[in-house]
Amino acid sequence: MKTLIYNVTLFDGKSRYLAGQNILFDENGILEISSNDMTGDADHTIDGTGLSCLPGLIDLHVHLTMDGSPNAMNQLVQDSPGIAAYRAMVSAQSHIEAGVVTVRNCGAKYKIDMELRNAIEKGIITGPRIFACGQPITMTGGHCHMFGIEADGVDEVRKAARSLLKEGADFIKLMATGGGLTPGVKAGSPQLSEDELAAACSEARKAGKRSAAHAQGCEGIKNAIRAGVTTIEHGVELDHEAIQLMKQYETYLVATLAAPFHIVKNGTAAGIPEFAVKKNAEAIVPHRESFKNAYKAGVKIAAGTDAGTPFNVHGDFVTELMLMREQGMSVLEVIHAATYVAAEVLGIEKETGSLEVGKLADLILVEGNPYEDFTALRRVKKVFKEGICMFEQIEKPVLNYAQ
């Protein structure tokens, strides 16, 4: 079925936006974008007046099996496989309703992300496109060891990576340093060594897949870059050398500024464990400085939230995007980071990530113009994945009890 959205402000996901555009698409892709009248070609039309059309958003760092509760790590560890699956399904739907058509899940319990991806691909349920890593690979006692695969030494890490790829992982997630939500682990300390990281990255590459490293401290970040990871997650302590290495290796930064933001904002009073609040409070200032410096130096920035961590709920992508803006990125750069650049990270930039003829019709409609009012991105009206409407905001009827 051919759908036409007419008279809409169109953000292409690359570098520009244009008012008064018409976009015609179907399940196979985008057929035409122009200011020409295409009403005669459409089976179904949508008036885009007052709306903006953007590529379906891509969140590169989510945890679908974590619920954003104050002690989300405990929740994740305690969930049974059934509960984890239902929770992931609900989280995935929240992303769709926020205009996020593609997510990269950076670690789940029981490899539920792979199962959910398969269920969506089989058409059993609807949901976003999921890139799943299954479980992260971590050293014995390392960050997220409670639900990751513990592996020590090059051979064990290689075996873990190969096993995950065999089971259907779309990318490999590696723990290069400690992290803020694992008790007893120093947040920035180096964990998997450069050799161990390189073994896993090389296995991913051979399989035509990508890799991501949780990396907070400087030494671990550099290990991960030199090992050849596709993305540095968090990147709390980036010194000059780390930034230069990221440029040299063309490593992307997925900062997840929203994760420490929500933890520090809500604190122990809201029930977040004290160790997590303390580690995140220490990280928040260097994290933002690192992000700003990386951005200014021209490091490739892609968007990810770490959704599922305390108070960082699924379906709130905009807080992350606003924090990226606060560090100096322009509206169009932020949209680019959450669409086209994120698609590049996943290797799907030829299929999606921008609004261009021939690409998949992954697109969203929001009320207003984000260039003038960024909060327009919170007012998602319709969401299309491959030309099919996945979500439509229903106008609530105005009840009139007047006598």
Ligand SMILES: [Zn+2]
């Ligand atoms: Zn994470």
